[in-house]
Amino acid sequence: MVEIKLKVNGKSYILEIEEDMRLLDLLREKLGLLGVKEGCSEGECGACTVIMDGKVVNSCLVMAFQAEGSSITTIEGLEKEGEIHPIQQAFIEVGAVQCGYCTPGMILSAKALLDKNPNPTEEEIREGISGNLCRCTGYNKIIQAVEKGKGV
Amino acid sequence: MQAYRGKTIEEVIQLLAKYKGKVIAGGTDLIIDLRNGKLTSDTLIDISSIEELRRVEEYDETINIGAATTFTQIIENPLFQENLYGLKRACNTVGSPQIRNKGTIGGNIANGSPAADSIPPLLCLDSIIVLESIKGKREIGLEDYYKDNISIKEDELIISVQFKKPDKGQILSFAKLGLRKALAISRLSIATLLELDENNKVKTIKIASGSLGRYPMREPIVEEFLLGRELTVDVTDKAVKVLQQVMGERLGGRSTLPYKRIAVERIFKEALGDGLKRLKGVEIW
Numbered sequence: 001m002v003e004i005k006l007k008v009n010g011k012s013y014i015l016e017i018e019e020d021m022r023l024l025d026l027l028r029e030k031l032g033l034l035g036v037k038e039g040c041s042e043g044e045c046g047a048c049t050v051i052m053d054g055k056v057v058n059s060c061l062v063m064a065f066q067a068e069g070s071s072i073t074t075i076e077g078l079e080k081e082g083e084i085h086p087i088q089q090a091f092i093e094v095g096a097v098q099c100g101y102c103t104p105g106m107i108l109s110a111k112a113l114l115d116k117n118p119n120p121t122e123e124e125i126r127e128g129i130s131g132n133l134c135r136c137t138g139y140n141k142i143i144q145a146v147e148k149g150k151g152v
Numbered sequence: 153m154q155a156y157r158g159k160t161i162e163e164v165i166q167l168l169a170k171y172k173g174k175v176i177a178g179g180t181d182l183i184i185d186l187r188n189g190k191l192t193s194d195t196l197i198d199i200s201s202i203e204e205l206r207r208v209e210e211y212d213e214t215i216n217i218g219a220a221t222t223f224t225q226i227i228e229n230p231l232f233q234e235n236l237y238g239l240k241r242a243c244n245t246v247g248s249p250q251i252r253n254k255g256t257i258g259g260n261i262a263n264g265s266p267a268a269d270s271i272p273p274l275l276c277l278d279s280i281i282v283l284e285s286i287k288g289k290r291e292i293g294l295e296d297y298y299k300d301n302i303s304i305k306e307d308e309l310i311i312s313v314q315f316k317k318p319d320k321g322q323i324l325s326f327a328k329l330g331l332r333k334a335l336a337i338s339r340l341s342i343a344t345l346l347e348l349d350e351n352n353k354v355k356t357i358k359i360a361s362g363s364l365g366r367y368p369m370r371e372p373i374v375e376e377f378l379l380g381r382e383l384t385v386d387v388t389d390k391a392v393k394v395l396q397q398v399m400g401e402r403l404g405g406r407s408t409l410p411y412k413r414i415a416v417e418r419i420f421k422e423a424l425g426d427g428l429k430r431l432k433g434v435e436i437w
Contacts, residue, residue: 002155019153019154019155019196020153020155020186022183041184041187042184043180043184043247043248043250043251046248046250049250052253055224055253056249056250056253057250057253057254058180058250058251058254060183061178061179061180061183061184061250061251061254062179062183062254063155063176063179063183063196063198065155065157065196065198066157066176066179066198066200066201068157068201069201109249109250112249127249128249130248130249131247131248131249131250131251132248
């Protein structure tokens with residue numbers, strides 16, 4: 001076991017973790033943040049996407065011990081004072097959610113993109129979410145939702 | 153399993169000498185291999201937070217990229233916007249934003265994949281790798297590293313990859329064939345470093361390929377063919393034939409050869425054409 005300190009959704013934690021644990025396991029099992037989804041476990045699908053120090057990462061491809069000192073945002077961290085984030089609201093309004101499994105990762109990729117580039121072109125949106133696969137609805141509604149979310 | 157988070161290069165090479173562990177940086181390949189049992193290790197040594205290994209340094213004549221520098225850092229660095237654009241383009245085709253934010257140039261080298269996207273441009277630049285162990289530092293040519301079967305010793309750490317800055321008139325280009333736009337492993341890739349003389353003849357040409365052999369490599373026979381010639385449509389078509397001949401001998405009997413033999417034409421022309429376009433400001437073919 002090793003001890004690590006990290007910040008998740010603005011809250012500081014000191015945790016005892018197993019050496020072979022991934023960041024994904026830490027978030028789901030130690031902190032109960034079940035909005036972080038496990039999909040392919042090999043960095044292809046993006047369902048486990050979280051924002052780590054301002055950048056999107058696949059949490060299945062980060063060892064938990066490597067997250068020492070980092071600041072992580074999961075989908076649960078987007079809510080502010082009981083209100084969901086404008087990008088989440090846009091996903092609802094546009095109907096960009098079907099089964100919902102890709103949605104947390106998709107929204108976090110969109111958020112990281114908009115934080116860096118508040119007014120992306122459609123091409124840049126497509127590039128920004130290119131590491132997140134949706135197998136239900138296709139990407140048009142998702143792109144519309146990000147477009148809608150960017151103005152807010 | 154033991155896990156160490158290295159804070160300095162010195163600490164990491166001591167740990168490597170003691171435990172012969174596996175170095176982890178971005179982890180985007182290593183974690184998959186550990187989990188599916190392709191790789192076993194009792195000790196992981198993380199280098200991803202060592203600042204010295206995570207930066208690009210420009211000197212008068214050379215550029216030094218720390219081994220734990222991520223693809224995103226390279227893409228965002230203004231050094232790679234102009235005549236070194238081919239390296240940026242190659243790094244930009246790696247995986248996805250998530251992978252590029254974590255994956256590192258040193259990892260691309262250490263992993264030894266024939267499809268590693270960043271390697272062909274680095275081969276065109278005659279890059280060298282700097283390695284360090286408790287016995288000291290050592291440098292090897294990137295090309296020799298591959299020819300010599302991925303020759304990093306168990307107790308060695310890749311510190312950086314270095315190359316001489318190309319002259320302003322030399323343009324580095326890159327083209328890749330993947331099966332889709334994002335998250336695609338290269339089916340084949342070509343990088344070129346091109347310079348023309350005042351008569352439009354090829355003054356400098358370096359060509360490197362990815363996935364056209366057991367490892368990424370230079371294509372000296374094609375380089376030799378093009379040197380001193382003008383890049384007309386006819387000359388370029390002939391150069392494609394030379395490359396097809398070379399790869400045919402190398403990949404003989406492989407089921408992917410007939411496909412790659414045809415596909416290589418467009419990728420080779422895209423890389424070379426991109427260089428020409430950047431040199432002359434016009435689209436040639």
